[in-house]
Amino acid sequence: MMSGDREISSGSRAVASQIRRCRGCEKALNQFTQQNLPACKPLLTPASVITIFLVLGVAFIPTGIIALHASQKVTEIVERYDADCVPPEYRNNKVAYIQDSSIPKNCSRTVKVEKHMKAPVFIYYQLDNYYQNHRRYVKSRSDQQLLQGLNYSKTSSCKPEESSNGLPIVPCGLIAWSLFNDSYTFSRGMELLQVNRTDISWKSDRDHKFGKDVYPFNFQNGSFIGGGTLDPNIPLSNQEDLLVWMRTAALPTFRKLYGRIEEDLHPGDLIEIDLLNNYNTYSFGGKKKLVLSTTSWLGGKNDFLGVAYIFVGWSSIFMALVFLLLHLRYPM
């Protein structure tokens, strides 16, 4: 390579200038093939180790405090109703109660607001021990059909809820079939609280994932009724409860958005909840809860991130001190 360069430099000027342009890349190539590229060699000296830990601590502790503060500001009311909404005479056989459609499922609960809840107050339902992430359950859907409706017929992935009475089901699959169908109304004293139930699903799902001209068809007509029914006159893209439900939850305990109360709730307010306890979680021992929660930039109420950040931050500071002491005690 070297001797090649020397030869070139003695060549004619025109060639030399042409070569010179390429000498940069040639040099780089040479450095690469000879593994002589300019390099940075990091070395963990005591000073750099202590600095790393200090920086970690300084960055993490304030972040943790801010996150914890945000989480603390969130107010949450959780009301479990699945057990208490069963009439006393059915307490021993809840499944019979829930499966018997002749028994009225009305139920009324009252919760007290302890802290001021600034609008919007989000209404979630929470299911426990509900494996929406089960492999067969998750796969039992047809994204193509949700978009194209009856035009799309290769719905074998939807088994066992692919068709009933010889006709295809729209939306097919176990997920849609098991649509959650408890409903809630809220009143404060005599005043009915307005619940905004629009815009609870992802906009991307409404716009691109669920068809605007796909209407429910032959839905919940089989011998086994899974969950809620759908109004066949409303396109899927507007069936927001379905959209929310079909974003299957990652974990066996999950919340799903039901709606928003767009009024502040004040301390001492008694909120009466009238609900229809339709959904069968009794047969597998699942719990049902209703959650009213405000929100922050961090989402719902969860202290974990804040606590973890503060803990890691302080540990880093501690380790920085330990290494500082070690360094002073045993200098290099």
Place this chain on the structure above:
Amino acid sequence: MEFWKASVYGKDYGDMLDLEVSLLKSNGAGARKYKHKSEVAVDTELMKLLHRELTDAERVATHEFFLTLVVCNTVIPISLDDNGSIDYQGESPDEQALVAAAAAYGYTLCERTSGHIVVDVNGEKLRLDVLGLHEFDSVRKRMSVVIRFPNNSVKVLVKGADTSMFSVIAKNTDKADDLARETQKHLTDYSSIGLRTLVIAAKDLSKAELEQWQCRYENASTSLTDRAIKLRQTASIVESELSLVGATAIEDRLQEGVPETIESLRQAGIKVWVLTGDKQETAISIGLACKLLTSDMQMIVINGNSETNCRNLLLDAKAKYGVASTCAKRKNFELKSSADKNDLQPANYKTSSEVPQWESVKEEAEVNGPLALVIDGNSLVYILEKDLESELFDLATFCNVVLCCRVAPLQKAGIVDLIKSRTDDMTLAIGDGANDVSMIQMADVGIGICGQEGRQAVMASDFAMGQFRFLKRLLLVHGHWNYQRIAYLVLYNFYRNAVFVLMLFWYILCSAFSTTSALTDWSSVLYSVIYTSIPTVVVGVLDKDLNHRTLLEYPKLYGAGHRHEAYNLHLFWVTMLDTLWQSLVLFYIPLFTYNESTVDMWSLGSLWTIAVVILVNIHLAMDIQQWVSITQMAVWGSIFISYGCMLLLDSIPVFPNYWTIYHLAASPPYWLTIILITIIALLPRFLVKIVYQRFWPSDIQIAREAEILLERPVSLPKKRGGRST
């Protein structure tokens, strides 16, 4: 290769070599009209002898001597240009040297065809008909050519190794006996100063002999079966009752830097063995000359001519120096760490000395100095074919230096095999000749040197190099780098895949054991293919723990490989433990963050995907010893590429994970969780790493700190010496 000395008709020439080269040039101007590439210094006395009339026996012998040098070979002369300069091409550099030397004395080989040879003797062209040629083979160890002179007399000219020649020389007269004795003495002298010797003999063939031979020769050379054997038998007709003419001695020069290289290799803990085809005296003197053998060494010479003789010699040596037999010895050997055997080939390469580092480990009291084992090919025949192998193995591994002389090509392979089959050590064979091919192929690592002796060794080798001294760089620099890289890479790849699989595995605890994967199928596939593959390759190719200057300066750093420092079972399990921790962190932190929340499966899967990609890349980044621009691009680039792929995958409406990452990226907990995972997962590893580097640094770590902090490493051995004992 250079012609150095000659014994002609019982007289030794070559002591006054460098006397008057210039004088000679003017003197022999008429005679030497042919120029050669290499100038040969000429002995004036021998030159004078050549200018006498062809009358007395000595003069005739001298004539025959040079004629043999010119004729009895396979060298082809090639005229380079009009003014008569000639280049000699041949398969053996020895023969080229001999022909060149003869030319310097006025016997110039001008033309060679299969039928005749034209020799220019002091300006007079002599045309010789070649009646037959018996090529060199390793059984006869000689070569002969039958020629007819212009005056119709027929002669056979033979040259060969001393052992094979003296058995076919006529010893019927006192004169012949004296001559043989004198020549033998000269041969011993030559070989003891490290010269490679050949014996020259000639004979006039009578008409009857010629006819008998010609008949057999024709049959044999046209035979379709067993031609080699038949030719060998035919050769024995003419190669008998020869009259001794003289002997030649050629110096086989050491290549540049050979002793220094061997010194470094031995410091690096590599055992150097020399296997050569030269005779014992030559081999020993070469060994001494390059300090492979030193005067304080006790030499064990195994030089037997029968099986019992060899057995006795071996057992005596073992008893004398207290060599333990195999089982007990093994332990000791293992303790010393497995050292490479480095089998060096012929006299081209010689060895340097110094007490190998583990000498102090041995407890034998009787041994006063390092031991050298010298063993010759004859004994090896008995030892390798009979059940004495283990005895030899015990003795040889106990000795610091092993020198095998007069070794046939297959025996070289046999010795390599002896080590390979009995230990876990790696063997490396290096050689340049065709006779090294079997050894090169047998050894774990075979290296061929491209030299004058053709390309057969190179073609059989794993690595080819131009000079022996490059071996130092190959082993100490590239060997070290490659060991460190491959060892790290193996561990890292175990980690990289295990952490991913474990993370997927933990999720079954949350999905009713239904083996759901929260990650999209595409991400699972692309993880190994795109997200994490490029940095692995780049680091495996470009990372260097130490620069080559440091590695060349401190050969002992090579010992890291012997001690299995970078990859061993302990490290493997520690890595797996770390992997377990990291996978648990990966899994549980998002779980706690998104406990009782509205998070959907694909969002959590997306978070896990990017978290594991960032984690393994930062893990790698933490261990990179040398950052170059390509490494930077690969590590950070692959994180960006992963994001790019995920954005792409989440933009296709028919996937259930549609638009997930766009939603996630807008929420702060997503980012906070990723940072938290990375820090918590890597914290234990980081802590262990800095504590180890601070309080139990390895040799490499010390050298690295010295290299970086002091620019030029100084005074390392002190600290290191303490550790290695």
